Amino acid sequence: MQICVFEDERYINFEPLIYSRPVYDLICGMTTLKEKIIRAFPKEKVVLKCRSYLDYFVKEENSNCKVNRFSKDDYLFINGRILEPANLKNILKIDSSHDKAFVSKGVIVAAKVSWEKVKKLKLDNVEIIDTNLFRNLPAEEVEVECVNYLWDLVYLNSKEIQNDYKINTKGKTTSKKKYSGVNFVNRKNIFIGKNVDIKPGVVLDASTGPIYIDKNATIFPNAVIQGPFYAGESSQIKSCATIYPNVSIGKVCKIGGEVEDTIIHSYSNKQHSGFLGHSYLGSWINIGADTNNSDLQNNYGTIKIQVNGRHIDSGKQFVGLLMADHSKTAINTMFNTGTVVGFSCNIYGAGFPPKYIPSFSWGGSDSVREYKFLKATETAKAVFKRRQKEFTEKDEKLFKEILEITKEERSKRGF
Secondary structure (H helix, E strand, O other), rough: EEEEOOOOOHHHOOHHHHOOOOHOOEOOEEEEEHHHHHHHHOOOOOOOOHHHHHHHHHHHOOOEEOOOOOOOOOOOOOOOOEOOOOOOHHHHHOOOOOOEEEEEOOOEEEEEEEEHHHHHHHOOOOEOOOOOOOOOOEEOOOOOOEOOHHHHHHHHHHHHHHHHHHHHOOOOOOOOOOOOOEEEEEEEEEEOOOOOOOOOOOEEEEEOOOOOOOOOHHHHHHOOOEEOEEOOOOOOOOOEEOOOOOOOOOOOOOOEEEEEEEEEEEEEEOOOOOOOEEEEEOOOOOOOOOOOOEEOOOOOOEEEEOOOEEEEEEEOOOEEEEEEOOOOOEEEEEOOOOEEEEEOOOEEOOOOOOEOOOOOOEEEOOOOOEHHHHHHHHHHHHHHHHHOOOOHHHHHHHHHHHHHHHHHHHHHHOO
């Protein structure tokens, strides 16, 4: 039997981050949702199901998996929105002779499907799998966490950092290097990878949760970090940064200022002063100096966020900025609570910009117009070059695809 990790009909609830990645490539804790699922099945062959325009990029990042290619076999389909519990393989107990759906709080989180049924339901030919196709299978109720919106990942990040820390440090030895002038609090709960540079005056406080600093990272003088916290490979935490609990930073990022309860994907920069809280940021983002976001309303009410054309009451008192890949802000930019910024936007100007900014937008509080495709790709090429990466024809094609997918969003706003 093989494993198939798929996107279901609710993947669009994670816009705008999912325009450039499958939902299962969103980060929570120290790893992506996909990596958590796969580690539960270390010996099984894995197929990744994704939208066709993302096929090339998913293949590039997952050389050990088949992408959108099935062979004649039975499959355990696993919903890419789940947060894998440590005993997932035991939860999804399978009788190889019978098909079955696994349901958690009304959501189909997995389904064992024979090859004959895979062909009959055409599961190998569709891009997005509608889980209603599994509703006629015998069902078993299980307890598996399944996220519905981006802010769910932010709120679950503390638990996931702690879970991933236990798994990723098992059998590993932390760096024994002596760091002069560094104040360690609860040192046994801090893991430091190879070639990590920590400057004098740094405080690493793991009394509230573990701290994991991946290889080749640099922590500059007088930074204060409270766990749970994860810094990815080759990332930098700048001088005097204040990092409060529940923050995950991807690889090759530069982070400064004040940050709390936030997830930032790889190759993004927020290296100057300014507050970022209860936020979720994609890759290749640059946050200008003194950019701030609000994550709490003055009336302390729950925050409403625009998702897929609807205004959703998050039920949360704290929700900050949700920003997709390749977007940028000018200095002194201000974002209101629950602001959504799409793919490849350039935001600037005094005052608060709109709370929903479509992909390929240029402007701010005074006016917003379309960010011209040529300018957007020229900027992306320059950013890639700074990280010794090439902006290829495939990258340009991805930009074009997202420009077309999000055309209606801009049209509704008159540009």
